[in-house]
Amino acid sequence: MEFVEVREGLARILIPKANRIYDAPVFYNPVMRFNRDISTLAVRILGVKSVVDALSATGVRGIRYALETQVEEVWLNDINEDAFRLIVENVKRNIEIEPELTGRVAKFQGAKRITVTNDDANRVMANNFRHFEFVDLDPFGSPMEFLDTALRSVRRRGVLAITATDTGVLCGAYKHACRRKYLAEPIRRELCHEAGLRILIGAVVKYAAKYDLGVDVLLAYYRDHYFRAFLRLKSGAKKADDTLKRLGYVWQEKNGRFEYNDDFLPRRPGAHGPLWLGPLKNQAFVETLLSAVESVPLGDPRKTPKFLRTLAEELDVPFHYDTHALARRNNFQVGKLTGVIKELRDRGHRATRTHFSPTALKTDAPFEDVLDALRDLR
Numbered sequence: 001m002e003f004v005e006v007r008e009g010l011a012r013i014l015i016p017k018a019n020r021i022y023d024a025p026v027f028y029n030p031v032m033r034f035n036r037d038i039s040t041l042a043v044r045i046l047g048v049k050s051v052v053d054a055l056s057a058t059g060v061r062g063i064r065y066a067l068e069t070q071v072e073e074v075w076l077n078d079i080n081e082d083a084f085r086l087i088v089e090n091v092k093r094n095i096e097i098e099p100e101l102t103g104r105v106a107k108f109q110g111a112k113r114i115t116v117t118n119d120d121a122n123r124v125m126a127n128n129f130r131h132f133e134f135v136d137l138d139p140f141g142s143p144m145e146f147l148d149t150a151l152r153s154v155r156r157r158g159v160l161a162i163t164a165t166d167t168g169v170l171c172g173a174y175k176h177a178c179r180r181k182y183l184a185e186p187i188r189r190e191l192c193h194e195a196g197l198r199i200l201i202g203a204v205v206k207y208a209a210k211y212d213l214g215v216d217v218l219l220a221y222y223r224d225h226y227f228r229a230f231l232r233l234k235s236g237a238k239k240a241d242d243t244l245k246r247l248g249y250v251w252q253e254k255n256g257r258f259e260y261n262d263d264f265l266p267r268r269p270g271a272h273g274p275l276w277l278g279p280l281k282n283q284a285f286v287e288t289l290l291s292a293v294e295s296v297p298l299g300d301p302r303k304t305p306k307f308l309r310t311l312a313e314e315l316d317v318p319f320h321y322d323t324h325a326l327a328r329r330n331n332f333q334v335g336k337l338t339g340v341i342k343e344l345r346d347r348g349h350r351a352t353r354t355h356f357s358p359t360a361l362k363t364d365a366p367f368e369d370v371l372d373a374l375r376d377l378r
């Protein structure tokens with residue numbers, strides 16, 4: 001294998017040389033710098049002391065947690081042997097300590113305890129029952145095959161951070177796969193990304209409930225063809241009951257009007273879900289991320305602060321209106337997004353842009369007012 005060195009945040013990482021990232025024997029995706037920036041910042045402001053990066057590839061994520069935050073214990077793991085060797089090499093380069101190597105386990109005993117293993121992620125997490133304050137699942141594809149063990153490995157008031165890159169599945173391009181993986185009915189067209197994110201969170205909520213765990217969403221977003229959610233667990237049957245009540249279904253009509261019920265009632269025909277209908281962010285958490293972002297090392301200094309600002313300003317209500325889709329569905333001409341938002345605000349409603357789409361808005365206005373605002377603008 002030939003390698004090149006990349007820098008990301010405070011880390012210097014060897015990655016395999018390859019023409020396309022998916023051809024590389026060990027996976028490194030520069031687009032995900034943004035995901036790792038937010039995650040590292042989250043670990044930092046949450047004051048987390050122990051983390052597992054269960055699907056580590058080059059180790060970049062866990063190494064950044066070790067270098068850029070206060071964590072005292074980091075566990076990195078990958079089932080691939082090349083990845084394991086590369087992670088060990090990369091940890092060495094960054095902390096300049098020799099590991100104690102026994103078979104497929106490398107232990108670094110420095111200022112921080114760093115463990116690297118070459119094992120199945122589920123076995124690693126199962127062997128560390130209720131141990132980690134922060135469990136990070138960042139696979140390619142669906143995280144579902146790791147979800148149950150992740151919920152057993154995380155502390156009862158810990159944080160589960162979860163990535164899903166199977167957007168085609170969650171967005172309804174492969175309906176049967178969505179039923180199999182997430183036991184949910186996806187929705188196509190303009191709501192598919194937000195609904196996909198909400199289906200993912202809904203699946204976690206259901207899995208967590210059987211352990212008498214409730215879920216608070218610290219932050220969940222869609223970007224660059226993946227979903228990411230930071231979920232704070234809450235211990236207790238009542239907490240789980242209350243969280244389950246936020247699951248429900250959504251319906252959409254031909255003209256673009258949508259409706260949802262957030263009491264987990266049995267479905268009626270044409271319903272999509274079950275999905276999470278609670279908040280997608282904790283405003284205080286997002287604002288803390290935003291206020292810290294200027295003073296920390298970033299892998300993607302161009303994108304990360306800007307996107308956090310969009311998230312902080314976004315109105316947090318279920319679903320959104322895409323101006324292009326609405327115009328098409330109702331034979332209007334497309335009005336300028338900022339114009340529609342202003343029009344809605346002038347009528348006394350709340351309305352903002354949304355990170356889900358550059359042509360969409362979130363509002364608490366009734367559907368008719370959104371249509372009027374679009375129509376009047378022409």
Ligand code: SAH
Nearest residue numbers: 055056057061078079080120121138139140
């Ligand atoms: N989190 C990494 C990217 C991970 S890519 C980052 O931020 O850069 C997904 C990795 O999961 C691959 O390296 C693959 O080898 C590993 N993997 C797949 N199945 C696994 C399993 N069952 N247990 C452990 N690792 C696994």
